[in-house]
Amino acid sequence: MTDIKIKTASSESVVHCGAGAFEKYAKKHKGRVFIVTDKNVYSLYGNLMRETFGSEAVIKVLPAGEKSKNSRNLLSIIGAMAEAGVKRNGLVIAFGGGVVGDIAGLSASLYMRGVRLVQIPTTLLSQVDSSVGGKTAVDFGKIKNLIGTFYQPEEVIADPMFLDTLPKRELNCGLGEIIKYGALDGEIYEKLCKNKDRLYDCGFLGGITADCIRHKADVVRRDEHDLNGIRKTLNLGHTTGHAFELYYGRRPHGEYVLIGMYYELYIAKRKGVCGGEYSDNLISLIKKIVKVPAYADIENSAVLAKHDKKNSDENISLVVPQSEGKSAEIFIGLDEYIRLLNECGRSL
Amino acid sequence: MTDIKIKTASSESVVHCGAGAFEKYAKKHKGRVFIVTDKNVYSLYGNLMRETFGSEAVIKVLPAGEKSKNSRNLLSIIGAMAEAGVKRNGLVIAFGGGVVGDIAGLSASLYMRGVRLVQIPTTLLSQVDSSVGGKTAVDFGKIKNLIGTFYQPEEVIADPMFLDTLPKRELNCGLGEIIKYGALDGEIYEKLCKNKDRLYDCGFLGGITADCIRHKADVVRRDEHDLNGIRKTLNLGHTTGHAFELYYGRRPHGEYVLIGMYYELYIAKRKGVCGGEYSDNLISLIKKIVKVPAYADIENSAVLAKHDKKNSDENISLVVPQSEGKSAEIFIGLDEYIRLLNECGRSL
Numbered sequence: 001m002t003d004i005k006i007k008t009a010s011s012e013s014v015v016h017c018g019a020g021a022f023e024k025y026a027k028k029h030k031g032r033v034f035i036v037t038d039k040n041v042y043s044l045y046g047n048l049m050r051e052t053f054g055s056e057a058v059i060k061v062l063p064a065g066e067k068s069k070n071s072r073n074l075l076s077i078i079g080a081m082a083e084a085g086v087k088r089n090g091l092v093i094a095f096g097g098g099v100v101g102d103i104a105g106l107s108a109s110l111y112m113r114g115v116r117l118v119q120i121p122t123t124l125l126s127q128v129d130s131s132v133g134g135k136t137a138v139d140f141g142k143i144k145n146l147i148g149t150f151y152q153p154e155e156v157i158a159d160p161m162f163l164d165t166l167p168k169r170e171l172n173c174g175l176g177e178i179i180k181y182g183a184l185d186g187e188i189y190e191k192l193c194k195n196k197d198r199l200y201d202c203g204f205l206g207g208i209t210a211d212c213i214r215h216k217a218d219v220v221r222r223d224e225h226d227l228n229g230i231r232k233t234l235n236l237g238h239t240t241g242h243a244f245e246l247y248y249g250r251r252p253h254g255e256y257v258l259i260g261m262y263y264e265l266y267i268a269k270r271k272g273v274c275g276g277e278y279s280d281n282l283i284s285l286i287k288k289i290v291k292v293p294a295y296a297d298i299e300n301s302a303v304l305a306k307h308d309k310k311n312s313d314e315n316i317s318l319v320v321p322q323s324e325g326k327s328a329e330i331f332i333g334l335d336e337y338i339r340l341l342n343e344c345g346r347s348l
Numbered sequence: 349m350t351d352i353k354i355k356t357a358s359s360e361s362v363v364h365c366g367a368g369a370f371e372k373y374a375k376k377h378k379g380r381v382f383i384v385t386d387k388n389v390y391s392l393y394g395n396l397m398r399e400t401f402g403s404e405a406v407i408k409v410l411p412a413g414e415k416s417k418n419s420r421n422l423l424s425i426i427g428a429m430a431e432a433g434v435k436r437n438g439l440v441i442a443f444g445g446g447v448v449g450d451i452a453g454l455s456a457s458l459y460m461r462g463v464r465l466v467q468i469p470t471t472l473l474s475q476v477d478s479s480v481g482g483k484t485a486v487d488f489g490k491i492k493n494l495i496g497t498f499y500q501p502e503e504v505i506a507d508p509m510f511l512d513t514l515p516k517r518e519l520n521c522g523l524g525e526i527i528k529y530g531a532l533d534g535e536i537y538e539k540l541c542k543n544k545d546r547l548y549d550c551g552f553l554g555g556i557t558a559d560c561i562r563h564k565a566d567v568v569r570r571d572e573h574d575l576n577g578i579r580k581t582l583n584l585g586h587t588t589g590h591a592f593e594l595y596y597g598r599r600p601h602g603e604y605v606l607i608g609m610y611y612e613l614y615i616a617k618r619k620g621v622c623g624g625e626y627s628d629n630l631i632s633l634i635k636k637i638v639k640v641p642a643y644a645d646i647e648n649s650a651v652l653a654k655h656d657k658k659n660s661d662e663n664i665s666l667v668v669p670q671s672e673g674k675s676a677e678i679f680i681g682l683d684e685y686i687r688l689l690n691e692c693g694r695s696l
Binding site: 009010075078079109110111114135140141143145146147148149150225226 | 357358419423426427430457458459460461462483485488489491493494495496497498573574
């Protein structure tokens with residue numbers, strides 16, 4: 001088990017990762033809690049929640065899926081907190097995947113201007129990514145994460161015991177982000193290359209999760225509010241992946257991150273930023289997880305990258321792999337972006 | 349003109365107070381803005397907004413009054429911001445009184461996890477109190493300020509030019525808070541005593557506003573998130589005032605603060621915490637602004653003080669004046685609280 005501390009200007013957060021993290025938290029935990037979860041997680045772990053947090057715990061169960069991450073459910077959680085008499089020193093536990101973590105985190109940050117928050121991420125994706133770093137959000141008016149806050153949980157419990165029940169496709173989501181961390185961090189890259197034939201092994205995943213969290217914690221410490229460009233590196237693969245996701249849908253987010261990385265790696269090669277064996281190795285890792293499709297309608301999907309909230313000016317900004325442990329930000333006009341994506345698609 | 353800087357762990361804010369502050373801001377201001385205001389303020393200053401911020405400015409006009417501070421209007425402001433294409437580096441201007449400042453501040457803090465915010469408070473109350481310190485909120489499910497954030501504006505423009513159009517009752521609201529600052533701050537107390545016959549004079553109000561902001565800025569610097577008890581002192585008079593406000597309504601908030609202060613001063617005297625000439629002087633200041641009523645139903649109104657979000661345990665906590673520039677926190681059981689409020693009412 002590893003404890004990773006994240007101290008930012010405004011607060012301090014501890015991530016407990018590894019086997020046994022949940023049991024340890026359950027033992028030391030005291031007092032009444034307000035739990036937010038979803039239907040899928042509740043059907044698997046409802047009994048565990050009751051056993052761990054007692055009959056006094058209030059459990060708010062949301063429908064499963066990204067569509068639940070909306071303002072109606074946000075207000076409904078806050079209403080339920082008021083009804084349950086949650087006080088300023090009350091504790092909200094986000095028990096579930098990224099959707100639960102995002103909306104429960106936002107609720108906790110807004111209720112009486114902020115109550116205590118603990119994240120218990122139950123998917124690989126939320127363990128390596130969304131539960132750490134304090135970004136909370138709901139979607140609004142078809143815009144992803146339009147409403148949100150930066151709000152650090154006091155603790156994150158990332159226990160691999162929850163990964164056992166995940167379907168392979170759900171693991172792919174997390175692996176998408178893990179390979180992204182590999183493209184940013186030399187140590188993670190080495191481990192991925194060494195273990196490329198056991199990427200789905202739970203023992204391997206438990207260890208690499210801690211490495212990814214360590215990388216992210218370091219980024220968040222240096223750029224909590226996404227202002228100086230450091231946190232933006234975590235967006236590697238996301239600009240293009242997200243544009244395809246918006247246009248084509250029907251595929252887990254993490255797979256789109258990998259597809260986005262693949263296309264952006266092609267652009268990085270063509271622009272002379274990244275190449276050789278390093279780029280080939282990243283591509284072979286991506287292909288172990290997902291079959292990259294050649295999209296038919298690049299024009300209309302790529303244009304959605306322009307609407308990304310990180311692209312406030314004329315050019316599209318992409319964070320791309322450069323060499324082991326090193327990434328670079330490149331700026332590219334929309335026309336060239338579309339041309340290179342098309343080229344990449346034809347090469348598939 | 350005075351500039352007061354508020355540096356907290358998470359950000360920095362500058363309050364520009366005094367005559368000419370608005371004109372100076374108008375001159376240096378650049379770029380497109382999103383303005384939130386209300387119908388009353390818009391009818392008085394709509395032309396000034398257009399002249400100052402140009403035809404590109406988007407102006408969202410809310411109905412006037414506390415009832416507008418709700419989650420429906422919050423989402424409607426955020427929707428309008430998205431429609432207007434506000435970016436991450438966009439600027440929201442809260443142009444109005446406390447309601448506008450609270451809801452616009454919350455919108456700015458949530459949109460894309462926070463855009464730039466400038467407060468232009470147009471009432472005495474919002475100038476001396478709500479526009480400074482970064483508390484934002486909307487009411488929800490009949491609970492005041494249930495949903496909110498701490499979010500510092502980059503600038504506050506507190507210009508007495510806006511006070512000229514205020515009715516006397518509206519000035520009373522601000523004077524309620526100003527006399528509260530007098531009970532916390534020796535310098536402000538001296539000025540109030542010296543000027544007790546010109547409390548409504550705009551020249552006097554402009555100067556004392558800067559003193560109150562200076563006091564509040566110092567408190568916010570030391571306790572931004574209301575955690576260590578320092579910021580709680582600003583609650584002087586509010587616990588009892590707010591309970592009466594909830595129960596009896598139909599009177600401006602600032603007058604309730606004064607009425608609450610009067611009743612709490614009585615309790616402080618009876619408990620031996622505050623007395624003598626100091627207490628008499630504060631009472632005579634209060635009586636210059638408001639006629640303190642003897643409430644008939646103390647029992648049912650006082651019990652509402654228990655629901656105050658600052659009272660998380662059995663006793664009621666009150667911050668009361670002690671001596672010049674000094675306050676004390678006292679804890680009192682509900683029964684004794686009701687008994688002393690009744691005594692105070694009978695003495696009127």
